[in-house]
Amino acid sequence: MNENSKKQLKKTGRPLKNDPAKIRYTISFNEEEHARFLALFDQSGMQVKAHFITSCIFDKTMKSVQIDKGTVDFYMRLTSFHSQFRSIGVNYNQIVKLLYKSFSEKKASAYLYKLEKQTAEMVQLFKKVVEITEEFDKKHLKNSLKNDSENRKK
Template sequence: MKKKSKYGRMFVQASAEPNSFELCRAQPKMRGRNPKLNPKTHCVMVRFDDVEWNRFLTMYEESNVYAKAVFLKAHFFGQKFKVLKVDKTLVDYYTKLSDFHAQFRCIGTNYNQVVKELRIHFSEKKAMALLYKLEKCTIDLVKLSREIVELSREMEKCYQSKSD
């Protein structure tokens, strides 16, 4: 038998006795965040001494994993993880090479503009003399770019021998 209280709650008769009523527990609405399918409920604590802690931190930082717990679980259960070591000299070389390439493209653009202006504003004889000087500078740039390509190949061979 159901009975309503003055506050609008439903009561259900709990036993066969005529005056014993309990609060009817309706199905609660789902609130809050969704429950996880596989909740992590077990916790393990690990203590390190200073030497072990420094070694652990070094390995953790080299792995680039976002959390220490994830790193420990991967290491403990034998999952493979990558350790990426960044060679500072290689990064510097790469950035300087990229800067040089950008400057080389700018020189090529300026070269085209200079040739057009020489043809328009100067006589043919004077334009040819200036173009001869420009050609010498261009040959020097080509030699320099070949040198850079050779240095890049040597650097690549050196880097590959280190990684093997």
């Protein structure tokens, strides 16, 4: 008789779900983060915080970035190039000060004229670098972002 009553107890209650949510994660907030979370939760109009968190995680698109070695190399060289331009600017200011201290105004002006020509050439070179960078951005970076979004849709 005990066996029959145990079997009956198991059948009572709510029916079991096909795919129960058994895996749990916990997070900790400080006071400011908790206030922001509650404000977002209230704005959502949802009744259950777990459903709100789930919708935030799975319904919003996440950006993933693939690291291309060629792109990283290009970026590093471009950064190095930019730092060299900055150091040239610092040196440029130092040269102008030295020219006016060390030489007469006429001689300093002559040297500055030559320096201006070199600077104009450098500006043209920098414009070419910017054009090449924009071209690289259009060809490679935009295409890789487009391919990523297409792959997610599939």
